[in-house]
Amino acid sequence: MAIKTVGVLGCGLMGSGIAQISAAAGFKTYVLEVNETFLQKGMARIEKFLAGGVEKGKMTAEERDRILGQLIGTTRYADLKACDLVIEAIIENVEEKRKAYAQVEAVVGAHCLIASNTSSLCVTELAAATGRPDKVAGLHFFNPVPLMKLVEVIRALPTSQETYDALFAFSRAIGKEPIAAPDRGGFIVNRLLVPYLLDAIRCLEEGLGTVEDIDQGMKLGCGYPMGPFTLLDFVGLDTTYYIANIMFEEFRETRFAPPPLLKRMVLAGYLGKKSGKGFYDYAKK
Numbered sequence: 001m002a003i004k005t006v007g008v009l010g011c012g013l014m015g016s017g018i019a020q021i022s023a024a025a026g027f028k029t030y031v032l033e034v035n036e037t038f039l040q041k042g043m044a045r046i047e048k049f050l051a052g053g054v055e056k057g058k059m060t061a062e063e064r065d066r067i068l069g070q071l072i073g074t075t076r077y078a079d080l081k082a083c084d085l086v087i088e089a090i091i092e093n094v095e096e097k098r099k100a101y102a103q104v105e106a107v108v109g110a111h112c113l114i115a116s117n118t119s120s121l122c123v124t125e126l127a128a129a130t131g132r133p134d135k136v137a138g139l140h141f142f143n144p145v146p147l148m149k150l151v152e153v154i155r156a157l158p159t160s161q162e163t164y165d166a167l168f169a170f171s172r173a174i175g176k177e178p179i180a181a182p183d184r185g186g187f188i189v190n191r192l193l194v195p196y197l198l199d200a201i202r203c204l205e206e207g208l209g210t211v212e213d214i215d216q217g218m219k220l221g222c223g224y225p226m227g228p229f230t231l232l233d234f235v236g237l238d239t240t241y242y243i244a245n246i247m248f249e250e251f252r253e254t255r256f257a258p259p260p261l262l263k264r265m266v267l268a269g270y271l272g273k274k275s276g277k278g279f280y281d282y283a284k285k
Contacts (some may be wrong), residue, residue, distance in 0.1 A: 003113075003170050007032065007083035011042025014117055015089035017145025020046045022087075023070035024146075025174040030072045030079055039073045046071065049107055049146060077103045080125065085170065087139055089117040092242060097121075098129040105131055113163055115139040119190060120243040122250075123183045124156040133158035137167055140187060141176075143235075152181035152188060185250035186243065194244055194256065200228035201259045211279045229279035233272035241266045 005189050008019040019031040033039035050067060053059040072079070080086060082161045086104050088095060101114060114136045116126050127136035138154030151171045160266075171178035181187035186194060200214055209217065215227025232240055241258050248256040265271075265278070274277035 003084045003143070003166060003173075004028065005083050005085075006030070007080040007104070007108075009086060009104070010089040011045075012047075013143060014141060014145060015087075016045045017143070018087055018089055018117065018141055019071060020049065020067065021176075024067045026070065027174075028070055028072070029085065030074055032074050032077065032080065034075065036075060039075060039280040043071070043073050052069060072201040076108050080104060081107045081109075083108055083112055085113045085115065085166075087115045087117060089141075092118060092119060092121060094125060094129070097126055101126075101130045107254045111135075113137070113166060115167060117141055119239075120186060120246045122185075123154045124158070127156040127158050134160040135163050136179070137163055138183070138191075139167060139171070140181070142189070149175075149177050150189070151178050152177040153178045154181045154183050154187055156183055162232055171224065185247040185256075190243055191247070194240065194247060197228050197232055197240055198244060198257075198259055198262070200232075200253070201262050201274055205259060205261050206228075233278035233280055233282075236272050236274055237262060237278055238266050238271045 004027065006022045006027045006029045007023065008015050008029065011019065011031045011033045015031060019029050022029040023258050032040065033042060042193055047068065047265045050059070050064045054061050054064050086108065088100060090096060090100055097116065104114060112134070112135070114130060114132070116123060116138050118138055120124065123136070123138040127133040133156065136156060137159045138152065140152040140154060142148035142150055151168050153164065153171060168178050180190065185191070186201060203209065203214060204211060208214070218224045218227045224232070241262055244256055244258045269275055270277050273282055275278055276282050
């Protein structure tokens with residue numbers, strides 16, 4: 001099927017990035033938020049990113065204006081009625097996603113596909129919550145969306161081949177490299193990444209090295225762009241904790257179990273860059 005008009009649920013960090021790259025690729029894109037305050041904050045994030053691109057000479061002012069012209073912000077589900085694809089990027093909560101899908105299905109056509117940007121939830125469970133399970137799949141983008149090239153395409157048990165093919169084609173159309181990921185906890189990237197991050201915390205707990213030395217070791221010794229603790233702070237300790245719990249619940253393997261230190265830091269509100277303090281203190285930088 002041909003995707004021409006796209007809807008994005010949520011204009012937060014991920015949703016605004018998805019809406020931006022969709023509009024940049026020439027798709028008319030509606031981005032929906034629960035209220036005008038959140039919507040304006042998300043749209044301002046997009047405008048700031050594009051303005052930075054113009055300042056750095058990565059795009060022209062005309063290109064920026066073309067992209068913004070393809071974006072329509074809204075707080076009404078009714079405005080999504082012409083969408084051929086709706087990408088959901090809201091809170092990682094099955095019940096909240098189910099409610100959102102019901103409102104989408106009430107206004108879109110029977111042909112419309114629904115894709116979730118979930119990083120850890122069971123896509124088959126999400127598909128089963130809709131009246132069109134064959135038209136539901138996962139599209140897991142990575143942060144920051146405009147810069148990261150990868151997208152995981154997750155096929156639920158009921159997802160049709162036509163839906164799967166259409167989402168692969170859409171991913172390439174917006175300049176991403178899609179990979180086929182299984183509908184299992186963590187998919188591909190987080191299945192490999194999360195145990196690595198949890199092991200780094202365990203190493204810290206056991207006194208293997210300091211935060212700085214472990215980070216430097218992985219950067220300079222393995223060529224990683226950032227060490228595990230810098231990455232944990234960037235992703236959010238609460239996000240990692242949440243994903244780890246889901247993966248542990250599914251596989252019951254100790255390597256997916258959150259270390260005690262991670263749990264206590266989340267309880268203390270030390271969530272990383274977004275809270276100002278995680279493994280590093282950003283108030284001091």
